Amino acid sequence: MYLTADLDISYFGDTARVPYGSRTPETIGRYAEQDVRFLLSRGVEAIVIACGTVSATCLDRLQSRYRIPIVGVIEPASIEAVQVTQTGHIGVLGTKATIKSNAYSDRICSESPNCCVTGIACPLLVPLIENGYSPDDPLVEMALDRYLEPVRTSDIDTLILGCTHYPFLTQTISRMLPNVRLINIGTVLAKRLSEHFPLTASSEKNLVSYYVSDADTEFQAIANSYLDAIRAENVQKINIELY
Amino acid sequence: MYLTADLDISYFGDTARVPYGSRTPETIGRYAEQDVRFLLSRGVEAIVIACGTVSATCLDRLQSRYRIPIVGVIEPASIEAVQVTQTGHIGVLGTKATIKSNAYSDRICSESPNCCVTGIACPLLVPLIENGYSPDDPLVEMALDRYLEPVRTSDIDTLILGCTHYPFLTQTISRMLPNVRLINIGTVLAKRLSEHFPLTASSEKNLVSYYVSDADTEFQAIANSYLDAIRAENVQKINIELY
Numbered sequence: 001m002y003l004t005a006d007l008d009i010s011y012f013g014d015t016a017r018v019p020y021g022s023r024t025p026e027t028i029g030r031y032a033e034q035d036v037r038f039l040l041s042r043g044v045e046a047i048v049i050a051c052g053t054v055s056a057t058c059l060d061r062l063q064s065r066y067r068i069p070i071v072g073v074i075e076p077a078s079i080e081a082v083q084v085t086q087t088g089h090i091g092v093l094g095t096k097a098t099i100k101s102n103a104y105s106d107r108i109c110s111e112s113p114n115c116c117v118t119g120i121a122c123p124l125l126v127p128l129i130e131n132g133y134s135p136d137d138p139l140v141e142m143a144l145d146r147y148l149e150p151v152r153t154s155d156i157d158t159l160i161l162g163c164t165h166y167p168f169l170t171q172t173i174s175r176m177l178p179n180v181r182l183i184n185i186g187t188v189l190a191k192r193l194s195e196h197f198p199l200t201a202s203s204e205k206n207l208v209s210y211y212v213s214d215a216d217t218e219f220q221a222i223a224n225s226y227l228d229a230i231r232a233e234n235v236q237k238i239n240i241e242l243y
Numbered sequence: 244m245y246l247t248a249d250l251d252i253s254y255f256g257d258t259a260r261v262p263y264g265s266r267t268p269e270t271i272g273r274y275a276e277q278d279v280r281f282l283l284s285r286g287v288e289a290i291v292i293a294c295g296t297v298s299a300t301c302l303d304r305l306q307s308r309y310r311i312p313i314v315g316v317i318e319p320a321s322i323e324a325v326q327v328t329q330t331g332h333i334g335v336l337g338t339k340a341t342i343k344s345n346a347y348s349d350r351i352c353s354e355s356p357n358c359c360v361t362g363i364a365c366p367l368l369v370p371l372i373e374n375g376y377s378p379d380d381p382l383v384e385m386a387l388d389r390y391l392e393p394v395r396t397s398d399i400d401t402l403i404l405g406c407t408h409y410p411f412l413t414q415t416i417s418r419m420l421p422n423v424r425l426i427n428i429g430t431v432l433a434k435r436l437s438e439h440f441p442l443t444a445s446s447e448k449n450l451v452s453y454y455v456s457d458a459d460t461e462f463q464a465i466a467n468s469y470l471d472a473i474r475a476e477n478v479q480k481i482n483i484e485l486y
Contacts, residue, residue: 016270017260022373027259027457124382127370130265139367139385146382214270241484 007197009208010042014240016213019126020053021095021163028097029058036062036070037243038211048193049073052163052185053095056103069196076188077160078107082115084181085158089116091151091180094162096121104162118156122147122163129165132225135172144169148176157181213240250440252451253285257483259456262369263296264338264406271340272301279305279313280486281454291436292316295406295428296338299346312439316428319435320403321350324426325358328401332359334394334423337405339364347405361399365390365406372408375468378415387412391419400424456483 012035014020020028032054039047046069049055049062055072063070081090092104098121105117124143133140151159160183161167167184174182215237223235255278257263263271275297282290289312292298292305298315306313324333335347341364348360367386376383394402403426404410410427417425458480466478 016266023259023457123374124367124370127367131366139382139389142382142385214266 010039010044010211011208012039012211012213012238012240014213015215016240018130019095020051021097021126022123023097025057025097025101028053029061031240032058032062033065034240034243036066038238038240040066040068041243042209042211044068046071046196048189050164050186050189053097056094056098056101056162071189071192071196073162073185073189074103074107076192077162077183077185078104078111080188081158081160081183082108082112084183085115087155087157088112088114089118089154089156089158091154091156091159092117092119092162093122093125093147093159093166094119095126096123098162104160118150118154120147120150122166125169126163126165129168132221135169140169141172141176144172144176148173151177151180158183161185208234210235211238212236213238253282253287253454254451255282255454255456255481255483257456258458259483261373262338263294264340264369265366266340268300268340268344271296272304274483275301275305276308277483277486279309281481281483283309283311284486285452285454287311289314289439291432293407293429293432296340299337299341299344299405314432314435314439316405316432317346317350319431320405320426320428321347321354323431324401324403325351325355327424327426328358330398330400331355331357332361332397332399332401334397334399334402335360335362335405336365336368336390336402336409337362338369339366341405347403361393361397363390363393365409368412369406369408372411375464378412383412384415384419387415387419391416394420394423401426404428451477453478454481455479456481 014031014035017031020031032049036047049059049070049072052073055074059070059072059074090108092099094104098104099119100121102119105119108115108117122143125147128140128143157179158181159173159177161170161173162185164186167186170182170184212235215235257274257278260274263274275292279290292302292313292315295316298317302313302315302317333351335342337347341347342362343364345362348362351358351360368390371383371386393399400422401424402416402420404413404416405428407429410429413425413427455478458478
């Protein structure tokens with residue numbers, strides 16, 4: 001069963017220009033505006049910024065420039081973290097750009113000024129996942145072991161997985177940090193969306209049109225291995241620089 | 244002392260769209276054409292494609308489309324490898340796109356049909372180097388240890404470091420493969436260039452103008468740590484999508 005709504009969904013993945021997380025806010029903002037203009041050209045009426053990096057660096061700019069609702073991941077993830085933390089010490093795993101932006105700590109501290117936030121930039125996790133390394137591969141475990149050191153050695157009890165990719169590593173992170181509550185930005189975003197678009201249980205998935213800016217057979221293979229919804233025939237390639 | 248020539252050099256690094264090595268030949272070709280058009284706008288009279296991925300996937304297309312000399316790394320590295328191998332078995336470390344192109348094996352086999360080539364895609368090495376991991380970091384060693392397995396277990400005696408980044412790992416690779424001859428594409432390309440532009444020893448470096456498509460302070464720090472020639476005031480940022 002899937003949670004569904006009577007919606008047509010257009011998904012865009014900027015595969016020709018990933019990873020955003022190692023770029024400057026100026027470049028990320030320029031790319032994100034092209035991404036939004038492409039989705040508007042598909043006739044969408046609301047946009048979900050599923051990318052932690054774009055949400056952290058330029059959501060305000062996008063919201064002020066375009067009239068339709070644009071929802072990011074920082075606010076719902078921050079509110080959830082503040083609600084569940086007992087120690088008041090929240091960790092954030094993110095890309096370099098997300099951590100440098102301080103978007104999570106700013107938002108969390110405005111919700112609950114007594115909370116303390118530790119941001120951890122994890123620049124290798126996206127390349128590891130994008131290249132198909134499994135969550136229990138020794139390379140992934142060694143990279144995670146190092147990134148998670150500040151969590152193990154502090155009273156952090158709640159950890160935001162602040163990048164779209166990181167939930168694929170949930171099992172490994174849970175095993176390394178059995179007493180830490182993990183916040184999945186996808187889950188909290190879906191909860192937030194359900195306030196706007198009532199979801200109901202269904203055996204049918206939503207109709208999704210997938211668009212990417214670059215695609216080869218390996219992309220299809222990796223995407224299919226993670227997300228059974230993606231099928232080769234559903235993915236269209238577009239030139240994002242034209243938007 | 245430096246080997247120098249009476250040349251002005253314009254260097255362009257497409258930092259807003261790296262890494263090329265995980266993209267399709269079509270996208271790499273489109274980006275490379277923009278890169279060439281930018282360099283032509285600076286008035287250059289010859290272009291060195293220092294990038295292994297671009298050399299492997301679209302050098303012919305660039306050479307046929309533009310009138311000035313355009314030199315890549317595949318041919319000089321292949322000729323050098325054929326000259327030094329004793330076993331006739333040559334290894335190539337490259338990006339996914341480079342290995343998938345078969346450019347090295349095609350070139351090597353046309354030089355010496357009895358040679359055998361083993362290509363090894365190393366998609367994590369560029370992210371490790373770009374993110375400042377040192378060559379003897381345990382993560383780099385674990386990644387290399389796995390990539391070099393087909394070299395250790397075969398009669399490969401000559402290994403082409405087929406990406407601009409890999410020579411930064413020369414010491415670590417040499418330690419792991421003490422009996423294998425390493426071919427640095429930068430060195431063989433410089434030799435090839437010296438046939439066109441006579442180089443002389445000098446205490447002065449060539450005048451280099453650096454251009455990048457994205458730049459933050461960390462880029463400067465990492466570039467300076469590898470290349471003492473780059474100084475912040477020499478680097479200009481340009482919008483490559485306009486070319």
